[in-house]
Amino acid sequence: MKYRILTLFLLLSFIFYGQDQKKLDSLNQLVQQSKIDENWNALSEIYYSQAKSFYETEDYALALPLLLKIDSLSTTFGIKNSTSVLSILKRAEISKLTFTKESSQVSYSLGKQALKQAEEINSQEIIHSIYVKLADYCQLTKRYDEAKLYVDKGLKYYIDKNNGDEDKISRLYLIESAYYLEQNNPEKGEESRYKAVLYLEGKGNDLAMAKAKYYYGHYLRYDKKEYKKALIFLEDSKKLFQKTNNIEGDVFHRCLRDLAICYDALGNYKNSSNYYKDAYKLKIELNKKANRTVSRNLETQYETEKKKREIELLKSKNEIVEQQKKNQRNILLSAVGFTSITGLFLFFMFRNRQKTNTKLKELDDFKSKLFANISHEFRTPLTLISGPIDKRLHTLDLSEEDKNDFEMIQRNSNRLLNLVDQLLDLSKLESGHLKLKVAEGNLSVLLKSMASAFQHKALQKQIDYSINIEEIDKVWFDKDVIEKTVINLLSNAFKYTPEKGNIKYFAAVIGNKLELYVENDSNVLTKEQINNIFNRFYQADENTEGVGIGLSLVKEIVNLSYGSITVDNTSANTIVFKVYLPILKSQFKPEDLTETSIEIPVIEQKEFIVEKEKEQQPAIDENLPILLVVDDSEDIRAFIKSAFKNNYQVVEASDGEIGVEKAIALVPDIIVSDVMMPKLNGFQLSETLKKDERTCHIPIILLTAKTEDADRFIGLETGADDYITKPFKIKALETRVKNLISSRLKLRERYSQELILKPTDITISNFDAQFLEKVNTVIDKNIAEPSFSAEDFSKAVGMSRMQLHRKLKALTGLSATEFVRSQRLKLAADLLKKSDANVSEIGYAVGFNDHSYFAKCFKEMYGCSPSEFISKL
Incomplete structure (x- = not known):
């Protein structure tokens, strides 16, 4: 009994008073005692309390190992209680944070595991809480029917309960709306979102109401284009967010952005501009949160050092006082040694004054050094130092590629060292030490x-x-x-x-x-x-x-x-x-x-001797995706190229104008561009390419060393897919490039699976939709013409053969010729299912004037001949 009371006291102390060193030591002792006593339930609760505290402060890297320990204890010792179930749910929420297909699937699997255990311990509150989570995970993994089942169960339970669960009910209505929209039932979808607003009326939960009105207003703005009606709900949402002082989150940022779009659509450009600026400023603040933490740590370090030196100064002053007293006693004890004692006293006083001056000088030097080191811009040099070093940490042999990287490091580290040396030299000159x-x-x-x-x-x-x-x-x-x-x-x-x-x-x-x-x-x-x-x-x-x-x-x-x-x-x-x-x-x-x-x-x-560089036209390798790097720094281009050259066909451009020309000519798979460049900057490049039918589908990542609001606001609406601030880690850039390429490949798979392309059914840009509509029109008009070639196709679409080839390759994975043949064969398969015509007639109808060639192509695509295909129907 005594041990349980101590456990409870320490856990409450950990939760309500934080994780200072004494309490961490106490918890560690409690962990050890639990292991000695083999009290695995108590040990699980201790781990969960720590993990929950880390989770609430968004320290997920610290929370996850503790949650895994709980899972290990549960598996090993057969523990099934609320702690083990909640631990699994926390892991599911952490997995969901990246919102990728893989992570959402992990969250779904963990949610199902948590539900099974909750049903075994028969905790209705936890079971229905899991229903809400599973509804969310099912929506993310496209399991809309299953999500609807959990929504129905959750709504019935929480509405009947009527005990302050407005957040969960509002969330369930939103998921229900997504289900109906997926079922192509916009009326029901709108009704579900509005139900959330109606339910929250009079409940007093202003924050939940703010979110519900935002999501309904967003639906009116984005899906129905009813801008005036959307403004009413969005303005109400904004006021409720402000009333609850919850104006630093992502939902509030999106609310401001939707308001700007609505006012812009209604011609109120003044309000639109103001809301765009407010949204941009909030986005900047969200990005600066991490930087504030670093600054606070730096200030704390400085204050700590300052206090240490103040203590040393105080100690020196105390030494002076003690020495004065000692000298005075010596004077009283012996009049004969008065002169020598006085001299000794003066000597010690002089020495201690020197000590005090030295300490003050150290403090001044420390402050000067600290602020000199943080007051100047080292972004680009640091990028070119840290990147190659990280990339080459585990390399043993110095290859030619390594040599180039190290030469780059040397050039830029010398540049950074020169800046530091200049600051130090000026300091020495001022102090007379140089x-x-x-x-x-x-x-x-x-x-x-x-x-x-x-x-x-x-x-x-x-x-x-x-x-x-x-x-x-x-x-x-x-x-x-x-x-x-x-x-x-x-x-x-x-x-x-x-x-x-x-x-x-x-x-x-x-x-x-x-x-x-x-x-x-x-x-x-x-x-x-x-x-x-x-x-x-x-x-x-x-x-x-x-x-x-x-x-x-x-x-x-x-x-x-x-x-x-x-x-x-x-x-x-x-x-x-x-x-x-x-x-x-x-x-x-x-x-x-x-x-x-x-x-x-x-x-x-x-x-x-300086030799002129000769620019060579890159040879395009169709087996590798094309990465266009646009930057006026040759070192940055060389650095990025060295990281990507094994998996990508890397093409370089030294300024924005050349970058646009190469993007239109080559139609690359992805573009990485600097912001500050001559002729055309990165924002202008992004805006130009996103408005061009030939290049609007290309993902663009912008690199920037500029952090001022005015500079970044210009590019807020240029259509760039991602921003990376210098200095950046090459691994982060590789990951973002890979993710953007993967998302395009998934879109390509979706296109290629369609029997007849329907751009309105797929989330793409307006320019891509227009392009696909044009392609559909051209194919429908010419599909029965056997002489219709890739050259004719490109002329009809209004592009060069290379541009059409790259565009179709990016969207469908097929060349122009393969795309035309694929569409003919898809139409042929559809006719074989629905028409009474024979195989030869259908082949001629879709543009094949050679029956054997038609049969061969059909078998390559569907794995069987046309006749066998009919027999399987």
């Missing part, structure tokens, strides 16, 4: 090695990159200063130089000083821009990448090196930076010098 390390060496080799690092970028942008570096040996310089100066100036030049532009890099010794000269094509700078260009975080063009500290760093380290830097426009409409640095030993202070000479490996001249 010192020169001047040594003797061959400066021209260093300058040439840095010049070669930009050859890849020159090749990418087809820039005429000329290098003129004199031989400069046995001079004195700081290697770090030279590297930072040259790399930042060349990076700036390549950033602002347009494609097929010019960059000149010149270095020579003039008057006992090094002159570095970087000139590039660019827009002419105004006087204000020239005056501010070396200011920290200043950027002349807000649309370019960068954090605005590179030129500021160059200015400060050049000044530290006793040099100077200037910038100006030229008469040839170019921008030129000139840097002058000392190179003689006598021009530096003694403390700037180091005895170690600078050694730089000699590089071959061929590293400076």
Whole structure:
């Protein structure tokens, strides 16, 4: 008895007060005691309480192992009680979260298992609760008749009970509506949805009513196009959501979106725009929830570190006080040692002050480092670092593909490291800790090695990159200063130089000083821009990448090196930076010098040669799906291509305009596109392709590093199928591409099974429906013509033969020729069932002028000859 009371107390403590460490320790002790006592029922209840707590906070990865332990205990020891049944239901709900065909089937199987156990323990409340769940699972797995049985049982029980089960009753009415709509009975479907609204009248359950009115309003808007009537219910739903302060969920977001669509259809564009904006803002907030958790963790970490240092400071101050008391006692004990004791006291006080200052400095350094690390944009570099590393973690041998990946990692990690180094260098400059390390060496080799690092970028942008570096040996310089100066100036030049532009890099010794000269094509700078260009975080063009500290760093380290830097426009409409640095030993202070000479490996001249890339027209492999990657970053395209090239035919496009051209010409199976691109951005590309009959069926995934509301609102209604925010994991992209391809294949299977295509019976876009209607018309008109070829078919539809082939392949899995033959054979089979004509006559009627060829094709499709087919009827 005592043990049961302790168990109950600890479980209630766990549920109502959370999972702090002491209570977790107590629960662990209770788990161990239950195992020792072999009290498996108590152990199951403990596991279920923990799992339920994790489930309610959406920590499903932590809840699922506990639920599986309960299942193992139930199976091993024959435990059948409410805990074991509810545990199975929780697993079913977790499985349903992904809403895939496979996961819905798992939920259905688990629901049936839970129902069997609930019937064995004869718990009517649990049995009918399972009826509601099973009705939902049956709907997801297309078992509409079975779902209706559970709906009827559940409604009778809960309506008769009349005890606060409005949520379940409302849900059952909604599932009943889905059943009637599937049975092509829209009147009954509408009636069921309205029943939910009527039932909830006067019940006081505002949240359930808000959902019921939304679903009824959505039906009126989406299925019946009765926008005015839909507005009444949608507006009521919105007000009820606001009244219950439940305005952060997905249903409320969909309610706002439906309101926007209704107002748009009725011509009230002002209200439509406002609701679109509200819906978009709410969508952003839902996406930011996870990010807020990360931010809170970061703030907590900072506050923890801050408190630790405050404690250390307080401890230091206490040490000072204690030392003062000790010195005072010593003064009272001996007048003879007064002078020495006073000196000792002053020494300790000075030392402790130094300690306090050190702690304060550490706190300041920590804060500066923390906010420097989180205040700048590292999305794209992090994508190109984390992606290849994750992909290559378990690879032992370095193949050519691995080499390309690691080279990509190196380039982008260097870029990220350069940003961090700049922040640290600026911090050192401000604190006076950055010192020169001047040594003797061959400066021209260093300058040439840095010049070669930009050859890849020159090749990418087809820039005429000329290098003129004199031989400069046995001079004195700081290697770090030279590297930072040259790399930042060349990076700036390549950033602002347009494609097929010019960059000149010149270095020579003039008057006992090094002159570095970087000139590039660019827009002419105004006087204000020239005056501010070396200011920290200043950027002349807000649309370019960068954090605005590179030129500021160059200015400060050049000044530290006793040099100077200037910038100006030229008469040839170019921008030129000139840097002058000392190179003689006598021009530096003694403390700037180091005895170690600078050694730089000699590089071959061929590293400076830039060869133009030749774009090759991709050869299409019909056995692989075509993936079109549209991104202005060559590294991003190469990274995605390396991940998909074994299972997809990958085609690349360097900007949105080329992407649209290739999409129309090739009709790929899926498109992955960046958002920020020249000429056409990702939103414009998506909108263009989704409005084109030839490409409207293609799934589009947009990659974006932009998170501002204004930027993302533009693409809300462009028709993109998915969004992925940088930095992204390649596995996540692979999974989403696979899922979108799979969904299209399922749609293709549905089309291919239809005897006669009926686009109005299948959920597709308006453009696909129009296309299929056109195809039906062309086939009906020409199916009896033996000479009707794929070429004639494409002309009649208004597409090229390749476009028609790719479009039909995507929708039905058949080429144009195979599709025409398939439709002829389907019509022939239908005529064999219904007509009294002989086989030859039917063959001629559907366009086959060769009887043996007709019989052969028919047997290939149906597994028997036409005569055998008739005999089986």
